[in-house]
Amino acid sequence: MGLEFTTSRAADAIAWARKFSLFSYPFVTACCGMEFMSTAAPKYDIARFGAEFPRFSPRQADLMLIVGTVTEKMGPILSRVYAQMCEPKWVIAFGVCACTGGFYQNYGTMPGCDQVIPVDVYIPGCPPRPEQVLDGLMLLQEKIQKHQSNYQLRVLSDAP
Amino acid sequence: MSQRILDRMKERFPDAVGDTHAQHGNETAFVARERIVEVLAFLRDDPELEMNYPSDLTCVDLLGLGDGLGELQREQQGAPQDDKPRFEVVYHLYSVTKKHRVRIKCRVPEDDPTIASVAHLYPSWNWFEREVWDMYGIRFVGHPDLRRIFLYEQFVGHPLRKDYPKEKRQPLIRREGMV
Numbered sequence: 001m002g003l004e005f006t007t008s009r010a011a012d013a014i015a016w017a018r019k020f021s022l023f024s025y026p027f028v029t030a031c032c033g034m035e036f037m038s039t040a041a042p043k044y045d046i047a048r049f050g051a052e053f054p055r056f057s058p059r060q061a062d063l064m065l066i067v068g069t070v071t072e073k074m075g076p077i078l079s080r081v082y083a084q085m086c087e088p089k090w091v092i093a094f095g096v097c098a099c100t101g102g103f104y105q106n107y108g109t110m111p112g113c114d115q116v117i118p119v120d121v122y123i124p125g126c127p128p129r130p131e132q133v134l135d136g137l138m139l140l141q142e143k144i145q146k147h148q149s150n151y152q153l154r155v156l157s158d159a160p
Numbered sequence: 161m162s163q164r165i166l167d168r169m170k171e172r173f174p175d176a177v178g179d180t181h182a183q184h185g186n187e188t189a190f191v192a193r194e195r196i197v198e199v200l201a202f203l204r205d206d207p208e209l210e211m212n213y214p215s216d217l218t219c220v221d222l223l224g225l226g227d228g229l230g231e232l233q234r235e236q237q238g239a240p241q242d243d244k245p246r247f248e249v250v251y252h253l254y255s256v257t258k259k260h261r262v263r264i265k266c267r268v269p270e271d272d273p274t275i276a277s278v279a280h281l282y283p284s285w286n287w288f289e290r291e292v293w294d295m296y297g298i299r300f301v302g303h304p305d306l307r308r309i310f311l312y313e314q315f316v317g318h319p320l321r322k323d324y325p326k327e328k329r330q331p332l333i334r335r336e337g338m339v
């Protein structure tokens with residue numbers, strides 16, 4: 001038993017803390033929700049990655065999971081919910097419907113929720129398997145550790 | 161199976177009930193658009209028929225089904241106007257007590273897409289009529305609250321009409337830089 005210590009930059013330490021304590025807000029609209037439940041349930045256990053605690057208020061969440069089909073009618077609502085989240089915030093599009101509109105090529109479906117809010121990680125699949133979801137979550141954790149977020153990138157590039 | 165429903169309707173309304181046919185145990189009758197309210201009221205109230213369960217109300221757009229031509233092509237080729245009315249409003253009725261069902265169809269022309277509302281006979285058809293108005297633009301005269309039910313107020317047109325462009329989108333909101 002010796003003296004144990006570690007060194008880090010403060011920003012990296014904060015990013016490390018953030019990536020293992022994601023509070024998610026599931027914006028569940030369609031069938032992909034079943035797969036979200038499966039990912040959250042003990043068998044796949046999203047809790048192992050520190051994201052086990054869904055908050056049902058966007059004001060307490062820093063990760064928005066868009067799970068399912070988003071319609072044009074829902075667009076203004078999605079945009080408002082996103083605006084209610086505190087920074088820093090991240091978004092995962094869960095399933096092809098949320099990524100691109102999927103096979104719904106019609107009058108009512110939005111062709112991807114990135115038409116309205118910036119998305120960090122896209123998880124394809126109809127619905128994606130829980131392993132894919134966990135993979136997507138790990139990709140997001142990598143992004144967080146590297147201090148990347150589409151929201152922040154946008155803010156930075158907008159600055160004069 | 162329910163041939164006697166058709167027979168009874170014809171006997172009661174010889175001038176309002178037109179063609180009838182039966183396929184796989186589904187009896188269908190075409191009813192004149194002007195008489196639909198009295199025919200449906202009869203079906204509901206007649207003690208022998210007792211059609212007390214309104215299972216569905218929908219609409220069919222028959223655009224181009226006659227000769228396979230769309231409106232634009234017909235104009236370009238100088239083909240004669242399709243004289244078959246474009247829309248069919250379809251009512252499906254079932255009787256929980258007598259265990260029989262019937263399908264009623266009404267032809268509605270394109271230039272006057274209106275039909276009398278039957279929401280006062282079957283209250284659950286209130287929302288069905290709003291759906292048909294939303295998707296096909298059939299105006300139900302006498303409906304208490306004929307607003308769009310699925311789409312938003314700003315939406316222009318009726319998307320399940322066959323001539324609504326498949327790829328046409330009417331976004332309410334877009335992020336900057338998105339089209």
Ligand code: SF4
Nearest residue numbers: 031032068095097126
């Ligand atoms: S991607 Fe598939 S499973 Fe997911 S919401 Fe769309 S249709 Fe449903």
